[in-house]
Amino acid sequence: MRAIGIVLAGGNNHRMAELSQQRAVCAMPIAGSYRSIDFTLSNMSNSHIQKVAVFTQYNAGSLNRHLNSSKWWDFGRKQGGLYVLTPAMANENSNWYKGTADSIYQNLGFLTSSHEPYVVIASGDCVYKMDFNKLLEYHIDKKADITIVVKDMDPNLDISRYGTVQMNEDSRIVGFEEKPLQPKTNTISCGIYVMRRRMLIEMIEKCAEEDRYDFVSDVLIRYKDIKRIFGYKIKSYWKNIASVEDFYDTNMDFLNPDVRNYFFREYPNIYSKVDDLPPAKYNPGACVRNSLISSGCIVNGLVENSVIFKASYIGNGCTIRNSIILNDVYIGDGTTVENCIVESHSTLQGGRTLRGEDRLKVVVEQGDRYVL
Amino acid sequence: MVKKEMIAMLLAGGQGSRLGVLTSKVAKPAVAFGGKYRIIDFPLSNCINSGVDTVGVLTQYQPLRLNAHIGIGIPWDLDRNIGGVSVLPPYESNDSSEWYTGTANAIYQNMEFIENYNPDYVLILSGDHIYKMDYEVMLDFHKSKGADLTIAVMPVPLEEASRFGIMIADEDHRITEFEEKPEHPRSNLASMGIYIFSWPALKKGLTALKDQENLDFGKHIIPYCRDNGAALYAYEFNGYWKDVGTLNSYWEANMELIDIVPEFNLYEEYWKIYTKSEIQPPQYFSADSVVDRCIIGEGSEIYGQVYNSVIGRGVTIGKGTVIRDSIVMNDTVLGQGCEIYKGIIAEGVTVGNGVKLGVGEEKPNDTAPHIYNSGIVTVGEKSVIPAGVSVGKNTVIYGETTVEDYPNGYLDSGSSLIKA
Numbered sequence: 001m002r003a004i005g006i007v008l009a010g011g012n013n014h015r016m017a018e019l020s021q022q023r024a025v026c027a028m029p030i031a032g033s034y035r036s037i038d039f040t041l042s043n044m045s046n047s048h049i050q051k052v053a054v055f056t057q058y059n060a061g062s063l064n065r066h067l068n069s070s071k072w073w074d075f076g077r078k079q080g081g082l083y084v085l086t087p088a089m090a091n092e093n094s095n096w097y098k099g100t101a102d103s104i105y106q107n108l109g110f111l112t113s114s115h116e117p118y119v120v121i122a123s124g125d126c127v128y129k130m131d132f133n134k135l136l137e138y139h140i141d142k143k144a145d146i147t148i149v150v151k152d153m154d155p156n157l158d159i160s161r162y163g164t165v166q167m168n169e170d171s172r173i174v175g176f177e178e179k180p181l182q183p184k185t186n187t188i189s190c191g192i193y194v195m196r197r198r199m200l201i202e203m204i205e206k207c208a209e210e211d212r213y214d215f216v217s218d219v220l221i222r223y224k225d226i227k228r229i230f231g232y233k234i235k236s237y238w239k240n241i242a243s244v245e246d247f248y249d250t251n252m253d254f255l256n257p258d259v260r261n262y263f264f265r266e267y268p269n270i271y272s273k274v275d276d277l278p279p280a281k282y283n284p285g286a287c288v289r290n291s292l293i294s295s296g297c298i299v300n301g302l303v304e305n306s307v308i309f310k311a312s313y314i315g316n317g318c319t320i321r322n323s324i325i326l327n328d329v330y331i332g333d334g335t336t337v338e339n340c341i342v343e344s345h346s347t348l349q350g351g352r353t354l355r356g357e358d359r360l361k362v363v364v365e366q367g368d369r370y371v372l
Numbered sequence: 373m374v375k376k377e378m379i380a381m382l383l384a385g386g387q388g389s390r391l392g393v394l395t396s397k398v399a400k401p402a403v404a405f406g407g408k409y410r411i412i413d414f415p416l417s418n419c420i421n422s423g424v425d426t427v428g429v430l431t432q433y434q435p436l437r438l439n440a441h442i443g444i445g446i447p448w449d450l451d452r453n454i455g456g457v458s459v460l461p462p463y464e465s466n467d468s469s470e471w472y473t474g475t476a477n478a479i480y481q482n483m484e485f486i487e488n489y490n491p492d493y494v495l496i497l498s499g500d501h502i503y504k505m506d507y508e509v510m511l512d513f514h515k516s517k518g519a520d521l522t523i524a525v526m527p528v529p530l531e532e533a534s535r536f537g538i539m540i541a542d543e544d545h546r547i548t549e550f551e552e553k554p555e556h557p558r559s560n561l562a563s564m565g566i567y568i569f570s571w572p573a574l575k576k577g578l579t580a581l582k583d584q585e586n587l588d589f590g591k592h593i594i595p596y597c598r599d600n601g602a603a604l605y606a607y608e609f610n611g612y613w614k615d616v617g618t619l620n621s622y623w624e625a626n627m628e629l630i631d632i633v634p635e636f637n638l639y640e641e642y643w644k645i646y647t648k649s650e651i652q653p654p655q656y657f658s659a660d661s662v663v664d665r666c667i668i669g670e671g672s673e674i675y676g677q678v679y680n681s682v683i684g685r686g687v688t689i690g691k692g693t694v695i696r697d698s699i700v701m702n703d704t705v706l707g708q709g710c711e712i713y714k715g716i717i718a719e720g721v722t723v724g725n726g727v728k729l730g731v732g733e734e735k736p737n738d739t740a741p742h743i744y745n746s747g748i749v750t751v752g753e754k755s756v757i758p759a760g761v762s763v764g765k766n767t768v769i770y771g772e773t774t775v776e777d778y779p780n781g782y783l784d785s786g787s788s789l790i791k792a
Contacts, residue, residue: 032654033670071446255656257673264653264671274447276646278638279407279667279683280655281630286664288657288674295408295654295670298639299663307654 001048003136003194004080004116007040008100008215009124010057015161015243018343018362023062026124028241029309029326029344031254031263032294035066036241037124038073038272041082045073046268047132049120050080053110055103057087057096072273083110099213105204111197119200121215123191127250128238129263129270130192138232139194145227146199146220148173149192151234161242162188163216165231173229176221187231190238193220237262248341248360251307251324255290277311285316301331315350330369337363374454376489378511378568380424381482382415383475384499385432390618392743393752393770393790394718399431401499402438403622404701404719406629406638407682408669410441411616412499413647416448416457421643422507424495426455428485430478432462432471447648460485477587480578486571494574496567496589502625502636503564503613504643510568513607520573520602521594523547524566526609536562537590539606547604552590561606563590564613573602612636620746623716626682626699630665651685651702658691669702676706690725707759714765715749723751724759732764735786744768744788752792 009026016025026037037054044052052075056063070082085107087096097103104111104121111119118139120132130149139147150167153159164183166175175184203219212218220229237259239250253259263270277296282288286299293299296311301318308314308325315333323340331337332350339356342348343364354363388400395403401412412429419427427450431438438459444450445457460482462471472478479486479496486494493514495507505524514522525539533554540549540559551557567589577593577600584592598604612635616622628634638645651671657663662677669685676693683689684701690708698715700706706723713730717723730749737744744750744766751757752770761778763769764785771791775781783789 033652254654257656260653260656260673269650272652274649274652276447276644276649278645279669281639281667282663282665283632284665288661288663290659291657292654293657293668296639303657309654 001050001133001136002116003049003118003120003132004111004114004197005044005049005052005132006104006110006119006121007037007044007052007054007124008103008121008191009037009054009060009063010097010100010103011123011125012058013242016241016247017244018364019244019247019341020059021364022059022343024056024059025241026056027063027066028125028247030127030241030251032292032307032309033275034270034272035063036127037063037066038270039127039129040122040124041073041075042268042270043128043130043132044120044122045075045271047120047130049132050075050077051083051114051116052080053083053085053107054124055085055097055107057103060086066273068273073271085110099218100215101204101207101218102213104200104215105208108201108204111201111204114197117197118194119197121193121195121200123240125241126191126238127241128190128234129236129268130234132194135192135194135232139230142171142230143228144230146193146195146223146229147232148220148229149190149234150187150231151190151238153186153188155186157186159183159186159188162240163191163220164188167231171231171233173224173231176224176229178216178221187233189216189220190234191240244341244360244362248324252305254292254307255305275310300333309344374489376426376455376491378424378493378495378507379426379428379455379486379489379491380415380419380495380497380507381479381486382412382419382427382429382497382499383478384412384438385430385435385472385478386498386500387433388500388617390743391622392619392740392750393768394619394622394716394750395434396752396770396792397434398437398753399433399435399499400617402441403616404684405502405616405622406626407667408649408685408702409645409647411502412438412441413448413645414502414504415497415499416442416445416450417643417645418503418505418507419495419497420448420450420646422505424507425450425452426489426491427457428460428482429457429499430460430472430482432478435459435461441648443648447646449646455489458485474586474588474592476578476581476589476593479574480582480587483575483578491571494569494571496569498565500617501564501613501615503609504611504636504645505566505609505613507566507568510566510607510609514568514570514605517545517605518603519568519605520570521597522568522605522607523594524564524609525561525606526564526613527560528562530557530560533557533560533562539563541606545606545608547598547606550594550598561608564609567594568607573597576600619716619743619748619750623699623714623746623748627680627697629682630667630680649685660691676708676710684719701753713749714747715751717751718753718755720754721751721757722755723757724761726760727757728762729757730765731762732782732785734765735784737766737768737786737788739788740768741766752790755792 070076075082280297294310312329317334326344336353347367384401450457658675668683672687675691693710701719704721707725747765756772763783
């Protein structure tokens, strides 16, 4: 592959509410046994991008634990590798990353010391599958300076939290608005870009000189008329985890067999850190309907229309409905959980009822646990 | 100079013929177990959990699956700069080229491998037992007794003792005598096939007996050590240990995992069992599925009813299918409306719609009643069973079968249908 990869994983999002208090959005658990960054990293690995940097900043603890070895995505090679780059103190600069462009600027050495001609930049909070080789081919074919991956969204959907683009017949981007109040189109940017490495260095250096820090508004939008920026439209599954509702919907999408087949059974695979948990166990009283259960779980109660992440315990006489139970949750006997997202490592004592009435309820309870 | 205090030699070359068609194409240590594991995962995980980071795996019979599974040892953290896991097949040399003719002969042929690590102690393991054991504790025992050879033993009921090698030890745990499968056992301490040798003692025995045919630990090396005044000690182990050498014991060991609090508990935080896992997604249950008392591996899709069973990874169980008391291994696809009773279905099997396995009268198997018994239906790996047929008990099916192989759509109890 003629490209290196940059994964932007530093952001926080207040719409994630309590869920982002413990982790970066890129480390959000997805589909039972994955985290959102697995999708971008697997796509890069599967596209033979061998040298990948992950820029992290906000609440990177669980993300760093997840990235504790580059083996999981097959990056641990003599050539290339996975580099986790956090803001560092130096003589002339001890700032946090002030924005996406600034995070690239502060790690410009990663770009200048590489020799690959292209860079693929992707955010780490999206769920999708993509062959970046095809994107690069398209980019070269169009003689583009920058190519942005775009997708047509359902016109009825509120897209005011995305960047929207307008393209001409040749797919060149003629309009780009960030989080518009009244979007002119329903084509949005997926936060995945490809461009020449040298051009990125130039643009980022110029940004820094002018004290500009954001990649989208200070590079893409400012340069849209000067540079040839093209859109690469995808029709396949793509979801961005930007709010509690997105997070819930994306996980629930995996109850659909087509989505599961697309991600889990069709080539290429999505990789994740292996936890070596035993198989899930179902004791008498267990009843599971239209749900996903991950390894290491012990189920004694009813689970319906839910996604249960790894190593959770569901007690006797429990009812779990329309809910997401994250990793290592203990739910005591006789508990009812409906329309909830239960945060990792929570301990719910038995006999209670937790119900999201008109909207989802996020449950975070760190209590003493009766050890089995 | 490289120096390892203790290295392990894992005997994984045997066929395990009492597992019937399950070991037609794979060595016994590579047979799937407990929903996601293979039998060899248990000794390998025990090694790394005990701090033994150098393991030689002796392979001979059908090693391909085993080699692919072990690789460079990444799942067990046995990919090391110095040491780690090495697969040791028989090899050709100037003056001789022979297969491993016995357990100790296999070690003798790899003395150079052992010498490379300058060990003080050599741990001999076999790849066909299910247990969790801290070899470091056993080594401490070995050292404290000043033993030349320590044999791990476990107490068994006296009436079963005649099936094992029995050790007779004094109060100090020193072995005074031993007998192989005695008719009238004088002790209930059964050898588990786990030995720690002080390397000089083992080396002496192997060299002295190198010309012995079918050089075996139980038959030759241990008697030699005893006769030459070596200090033999019995290390008593009281945890769970199961030999899965027969179809019935293999079936039982799997079924024991699904007890509410199983005697062999895989869910404890410490002493994890590691395995190579390329399938990671969660398992899916449809709205009309039923699960009761079972364990299920990653990525399986359950549309039917599963009772009292162990299901592997990537298995599909069709709508309306009912499975009871069975073991289904990785990547097998069961069609819709099947009924399966007490089956052991190996990896990658395709079962058509409406198939019934394990029905009818019980009759002894016609070709190998000592292997296929206890009413179990055994289906070999990558077999195909056509839609609509019924199969009796104590039967075995292996290969791509078609409707013509089933007279009147029924394979009678006790029949063997082997096409591969």
